[in-house]
Amino acid sequence: MTSTEPISFAEAFDLINPHLYTVEERIRAQAKIFDPAVEGYVSYVCEAGGKRLRPALALLSAGATGKITASHVDLAVILELIHIATLVHDDIMDGAELRRDQPTANAKWGNAITVLLGDCLFAHALRLSTNFSNSDICRRIADAAAEVCSGEIIQTQRRFDLKLSTADYYRIIEMKTAALFSAACELGAFISEASPQVISGLKTFGMKLGVAYQIYDDILDLAGSEEQTGKTLGTDLRKGKFTLPVLLMLQSGKDVNTLRELLLKEDQVDGELLVAMLGSAGALQSAKSIAFRLIEESLEQLAPIQNNKYAGGLRAIAEQLRTLLDRI
């Protein structure tokens, strides 16, 4: 095991920058594979940009366990396309008009085209995955995609459900968010032909990081600054998505009747009041502590992995999440 200096989040991305650039080019090129009548829609949603976190995790896991190959780039492209497909459908469900300051597909073309557009992207991503000569990779990707969709269904089904437990919440976010993070890390290592122990460690790293990331994102919706989120706070509350801080406060029993009443007001939900309640009850802080612990646990998974600069990049991503959580 060689020891390396810790690197920053920006340095982690720099490390894989040429590969990320290829991923970006490849994502753009996918639109051309569709019928010319469909190309414009695909290209619009693919070029909308994004953090490309899943590709970064796949590429860093690849580098942490071997040489980054064309297959790793394929993996990164496929996982991002699945992610984009789910965002396209999410925006329909949320009736969102903007994503990253651009009109959403549903705002531009209506729900009908957008449902189909998501389907197209989804089918295409899975079509690309059939190019892997090892069908285990293809199966694992399809599994993760099915998990994401199932997680989203359960989340939608349990809106405004005061009986949602923290266990239900973890299960939902493991499926809807962490499944792709986990597949990125696991398959990055699998393609590098890492040992089963290393593959399994990276899979767990991705799972824990994904759950922590979703908890962070959910806290941000409640208590972030508009500058951090670029969107109105409390959107989840108004949509009946009860996230970890809310569930922890419900569980604690403190002011539970007032809380229940406020939560069920749907479009009339008073976000500011609720956030103040969650803050003074310590529920935001408790949720943060849980995310911090998950970040710690994710980092522990990296211990048996060869300590090269790419492994340092994975660490840097987890550390960056810790920093972001600290700032809320």
Next chain:
Amino acid sequence: MTSTEPISFAEAFDLINPHLYTVEERIRAQAKIFDPAVEGYVSYVCEAGGKRLRPALALLSAGATGKITASHVDLAVILELIHIATLVHDDIMDGAELRRDQPTANAKWGNAITVLLGDCLFAHALRLSTNFSNSDICRRIADAAAEVCSGEIIQTQRRFDLKLSTADYYRIIEMKTAALFSAACELGAFISEASPQVISGLKTFGMKLGVAYQIYDDILDLAGSEEQTGKTLGTDLRKGKFTLPVLLMLQSGKDVNTLRELLLKEDQVDGELLVAMLGSAGALQSAKSIAFRLIEESLEQLAPIQNNKYAGGLRAIAEQLRTLLDRI
């Protein structure tokens, strides 16, 4: 080449009945593979029944080219699941409340759950397809699924578009309907390890039959009896789906200004008047003739195929379509 007596449509289904029964059982069993919270939704849409035409084509093509195996049954299950997924999303787009006399998924649970439910089925079907040891099969299935979605997008995009040509129409229905028919026949033979010539013949058979079937279905929407269709006539017209008879009449130039005006009235479209116009202009008859010709061409594709009872079953399906067209 052995010669056999022609068989009826019912006999064709009888021939593969035990296998179709297994397909049905397997489709039902899929629901159990999902998270318990999702199982109920999946099982509802999977048990809604259907003609199971795609499974029948896959199984008959299998029998026509060899022995029907477990892999053929897998193929039939996967294609039907993809078909069900597209129906689930179709019903959202059409705002349909009933399908086969049962409330649609969107009528029962709303659009949000239903978008995700379609995604789940879709992802699951493609996940099942990764079990084929030959990744060509998996790729071909994903290709067909992507075709179906692209076809649906173009159809939606071109609603109320008076510039839609018959060539555009054929391309749309080749993608949205015939792609799965064609994949069923082609892959049925491919799994049987038939010769490239036979595989290609069955692929073309499925393509032509699929196009003829969609033309039939489109004529039925204009001119069928309520008894035949179980739904209100002229739905396509009101939704701006201009199908073959309409396009042929627009192309002929007869009463074209009146026709254009009537077609663009959206929800106020006078279906009865339009159907009367299409009838007296001979456009319904012309569309039927085109479908008859496609059926003939599809049957020609079967000539080089070993003439066993299963090949007779494929013929019977094409003949049944001819009979149904005759009855309109």
